[in-house]
Amino acid sequence: MNPGPPPARASACPDIGWEHFHHVADVGVRGIGSTPAEAFEQAALALTAVITEPAGVRPAARVDIECRAPELELLLVDWLNAIVFEMSTRRMLFGAFEVRIEGDRLAGQARGEPVEAARHQPAAEVKGATLSELRVRQDAHGCWRAQCVVDV
Amino acid sequence: MDPGRFERVNDTTWRIPPTGPMRVPAIIYGGESLLRDMDDKVGEQLVNVTTLPGIVRAAYAMPDAHWGYGFPIGGVAAFDAGDGGVISAGGVGFDISCGVRTHRTGLGRAEIERVQAPLADALFQHVPVGVGSTGRISLDPRGMDAMLAGGAAWALAEGYGDQRDLDYIEDHGQARDAEPEAVSERARQRQRREMGTLGSGNHYLEIQEIVEVLHPEAAATYGLRQGECVLTIHCGSRxxxxxxxxxxxxxxxxxAPEFGIELPDRELACAPIRSPLGQRYIGAMRAAINCALANRQIIGQLARDVLRRFWPGIELPLLFDVSHNTCKLETHALEDGPREVWVHRKGATRSLGPRHATVPAAYRDTGQPVLIGGSMGTESWVLAGLEASESAAFSSACHGAGRCMSRTQARKRWGGRQVVDTLAAAGITVRSPSQRGVAEEAPGAYKDVAAVVEAAExxxxxxxxxxxxxxxxxxx
Known part of the structure; x- marks a missing residue:
């Protein structure tokens, strides 16, 4: 039996992706997805894009990340800060992310490679994700937007 | 911002009187055009600061203030522990004790020009710089504790620098009562290979020519002569x-809710100074101040090593080393007499005037050097602290030019190569591992620092x- 194309999810978001929003001194990162987890994955790409072009990072090695926070917004900050920590201590950049969220727990994977200054041209390290402009919300079109300002 | 929102006290002082939850007024320093150019968020954030418990006198914004997270960058606020005052991690910022350090070289511009390219190459190779770079020092747990307690004095004992340096570092190069045990294992892990690294973003090491002297007497005291060069380092606690x-x-x-503190913006996160959490943060923050002081002390010596290859025996005495992201316990003259308060300076420099006891003896009659970083193509400044800054803003001044354009906007407008070539044509040699980083730091992305320091004066x-x-x- 031919199962045909999968049915579209009722909450499918037409705008999946990431973007930077305006902040004069620092940078706002925003991920957009059909679920909070997908929005978190996209926000992580936005984080990488502050430093380098995400598509230029080879997913050669995998790092597992786990976080737990009393609310979804803090979970986003924890997730982004965990990536900052892994980038800093491993001297790596990450270009692909997977996230699962169950209750107050996040289990994620970041794939990337060691920093190569000549190839990656990393512009600035991110010092940390802040609580400024921090929001994780679903809009009327079913899209989840996960955002905050990061300090560079 | 619309100046109409403020009471105009004089040409450079603008005030929002306390209303609603504001406990004290908000005061912004700067000329009318600087004020107009500031984002509305500066005023909003400063007003938010005035609502925090235990704040004394006023919340201040310096002339270079810009939209930050929680506190505005260029924000100053003091809190009284006895009046339920708070300490705010957001009010200090992520780059604890980021600051500027300037050494005198005694070399004229012509002497630098003779070796400009090889000197730039040598500094670039010897000083670890950029994302992913590592320092030469790897700290074991005991070494880490000693560094976190000792600051620049630790670096000196490790062979970095000159004994006389300590006299010319704020607080003699050491935050006392630091608590290394309050520093987490993860924070230590991040620092293990980062001692003596410059970092990235707006951090830099520059050789700068003194192109103009506006205050000959103070310049003579500081040993600054027109036409000579200084070496300046801007970085923090990594x-x-x-x-x-x-x-x-x-x-x-x-x-915060457990402490009954209502935060208008969660980024203002704070805890009562007299709480275990507040005390733990103070101990950890002081350890981070020591980390920054040690880091700049090491980089200063790395720079000396390089210059000595070109000019054997050159001393590079330290003019001063001052931080601009801190919270310090200081005694200030309030209406009812002197009181100890916790002064947060986020993107603001301490600016102690003449005769202040903690100004280095050699500068006591002149005031503390206030080091202002500009952008790489424009200019930086040396100022002198004024006694009036005590009543104006708890002895504080501006810290830099401040961005007027986001990194994204700058990257769209300029290419890194283009910026490097334009600056080279103007006689400035730039070395960086990242063309994109240079584009984001293009001189045009920063405000006019001359207007900022004029307003500060x-x-x-x-x-x-x-x-x-x-x-x-x-x-x-």
Whole structure:
């Protein structure tokens, strides 16, 4: 039996992706997805894009990340800060992310490679994700937007 | 911002009187055009600061203030522990004790020009710079504790620098009562290979020419002569400070309701000074201050090593080393007499006037050097602290030019190669591992620092002493 194309999810978001929003001194990162987890994955790409072009990072090695926070917004900050920590201590950049969220727990994977200054041209390290402009919300079109300002 | 929102006290002082939850007024220093150019968020954030418990006198914004997270960058606020006052991790920022350090070289511009390119190459190779770079020092747990307690004095004992350096570092190069045990394992892990690294973003090492002296007497005291060059380093507490900021911000944001603190913006996360959490943060923050002081002390010596290859025996005495992201316990004259208060300076420099007991003896009659970083193509400044800055803003002044354009906008407008070539045509040699980083730091992305320091002088925060122009710039 031919199962045909999968049915579209009722909450499918037409705008999946990431973007930077305006902040004069620092940078706002925003991920957009059909679920909070997908929005978190996209926000992580936005984080990488502050430093380098995400598509230029080879997913050669995998790092597992786990976080737990009393609310979804803090979970986003924890997730982004965990990536900052892994980038800093491993001297790596990450270009692909997977996230699962169950209750107050996040289990994620970041794939990337060691920093190569000549190839990656990393512009600035991110010092940390802040609580400024921090929001994780679903809009009327079913899209989840996960955002905050990061300090560079 | 619309100046109409403020009471105009004089040409450079603007005030929002306390209303609603504001406990004290908000005061912004700067000329009308600087004020107009400031984002509305500066006013909003400063008003938010005035609502925090225990704040005394006023919340202040310096002439270079810009939209930050929680506090505005260029924000100053003091809190009284006895009056329920708070300490705020967001009010110090992620790069704890980020600051500027300037050495005199005694070399004329012509002497630098003779070796400009090889000197730039040598500095770029010897000083670890940029994302992913590692320092030469790897700290074991015992070494880490000693560094976190000892600051620049630790670096000196490790062979970095000259004994006389300590006299010319704020607080003699050491935050006392630091608590290394309050620094998490993750923060230590981030620092293990980062001692003596410059970082990236707006951090730099520059050789700068003194192109103008505006206050000959103070310049003579500081040993600054027109036509000579200085070496300036701008960086902070690296990964350790960033991690401490991250962890305490989260902890304070979660704990605030337990303390009965209503935060208008969660980024203002704070805890009562007289609480175990507040005390733990103070101990960790002081350890991060020591990390920053040690880091700049090491980089200063790395720069000396390089210059000695070109000019054997050159001393590079330290003019001064001052931080601009801190919270310090200081005694200030309030209406009812002197009181100890916790002064947060986030993107603001301490600016102690003449006769202040903690100003180095050699500068006691002149005031503390206030080091202002500009952008790589324009200029930096040396100012002198003024006595009037005590009543104006708890002895504080501006810290830099401040961005007027986001990194994204700058990247769209300029290419890195283009910026490097334009600066080279102007006699400035730039070395950086990242063309994109250079584009984001393009001179045009920053405000006019000359207008900022002029306003600082008019407002009585600090007096202009000398204007510096970059000759060599090492960027992360």
């Amino acid at each position: 990964g350790l400070g960033h991690q401490i900021g991250t962890e305490f911000l989260r902890e304070m944001a979660i704990a 008019q407002a009585g925060l600090a007096a202009r002493v000398a204007r510096l122009k970059p000759v060599v710039c090492i960027k992360g």
